[in-house]
Amino acid sequence: MDPKDRIIFALDVPSLSEAEKYAGMLKDHVGVFKVGLELFVACGPAVIEAVKKSGQGIFLDMKFHDIPETVRGAMRSASALGAEFITVHCDEGGALLKAAVEGNTGSAKVLGVTVLTSLSDESLKEIGIDTNKYRTPLDLVLHRARLAKLAGCAGVVCSGHEVDSVKNEFGPDFIVVTPGIRSSGDAVGDQKRVVTPYEAIYNGADYIVVGRPIRKAHDPRKAAELIAREIGKALKDRRGD
Ligand code: C5P
Numbered sequence: 001m002d003p004k005d006r007i008i009f010a011l012d013v014p015s016l017s018e019a020e021k022y023a024g025m026l027k028d029h030v031g032v033f034k035v036g037l038e039l040f041v042a043c044g045p046a047v048i049e050a051v052k053k054s055g056q057g058i059f060l061d062m063k064f065h066d067i068p069e070t071v072r073g074a075m076r077s078a079s080a081l082g083a084e085f086i087t088v089h090c091d092e093g094g095a096l097l098k099a100a101v102e103g104n105t106g107s108a109k110v111l112g113v114t115v116l117t118s119l120s121d122e123s124l125k126e127i128g129i130d131t132n133k134y135r136t137p138l139d140l141v142l143h144r145a146r147l148a149k150l151a152g153c154a155g156v157v158c159s160g161h162e163v164d165s166v167k168n169e170f171g172p173d174f175i176v177v178t179p180g181i182r183s184s185g186d187a188v189g190d191q192k193r194v195v196t197p198y199e200a201i202y203n204g205a206d207y208i209v210v211g212r213p214i215r216k217a218h219d220p221r222k223a224a225e226l227i228a229r230e231i232g233k234a235l236k237d238r239r240g241d
Helices: 016-026 039-041 048-053 068-081 096-105 121-124 137-151 163-170 197-202 220-239
Strands: 009-010 032-034 057-064 083-089 109-113 155-157 174-178 208-212
Touching: 009 163, 009 220, 016 032, 016 039, 016 048, 016 220, 032 048, 039 048, 039 057, 057 068, 057 163, 057 208, 068 083, 068 096, 096 109, 096 137, 109 137, 109 174, 121 137, 137 155, 163 174, 197 208, 197 220, 208 220
Parallel strands: 009 032, 009 208, 032 057, 057 083, 083 109, 109 155, 155 174, 174 208
Antiparallel strands: none
């Protein structure tokens, strides 16, 4: 896989025309386009068709979160759209994750979202987590990744701080996608558990999700190129050559 193919660019824009603009601009610089809630709610399945014309894969980031039967149906509808990846939240447990996997009648890889990268150690208490049992986001990520693995998910989404542990525990074939990517000069925004592209890939992530650091760059293509270069270096260092 070429280093740039490991970049999932987040199309966090509100219209079809903007999505098409970025897909056209970045199709040779990233491997996958992520269609998330903002864009899908605004445009519906038409945006998937439009972005697919770039020739790159689609990461349909629906982060499904409902009762199992509803998620099974939503996944059935979503998987018919021809995305390469579709996401579901892990925090409602195994029954929901199993329903998501069963509802996937297409060829998408179902990924479980473990703990959002916008959450910190302090957020765990606020969202009702027993912090005696799960002291850090890592403890919770590993617990949720286990549920995802048992339910038959192809992998998980987690921060670059947890990738290493997830890969060690669940093996190299369990896909890990890492958002919350920032280089040293980037604004962090709402993200909390951030790492650089180099760190995420060096720690074992298969893909990184990058939105604002490319979208808000003066030259988005150049920003993507620099990230691909960092990915290449991290892969090389991991192999030890
Ligand atoms: O790079 P930037 O922070 O702009 O990218 C954020 C993107 O990553 C958003 O589309 C968000 O939905 C996604 N994401 C995340 N944390 C997760 C899963 C997805 O930030 N755990």
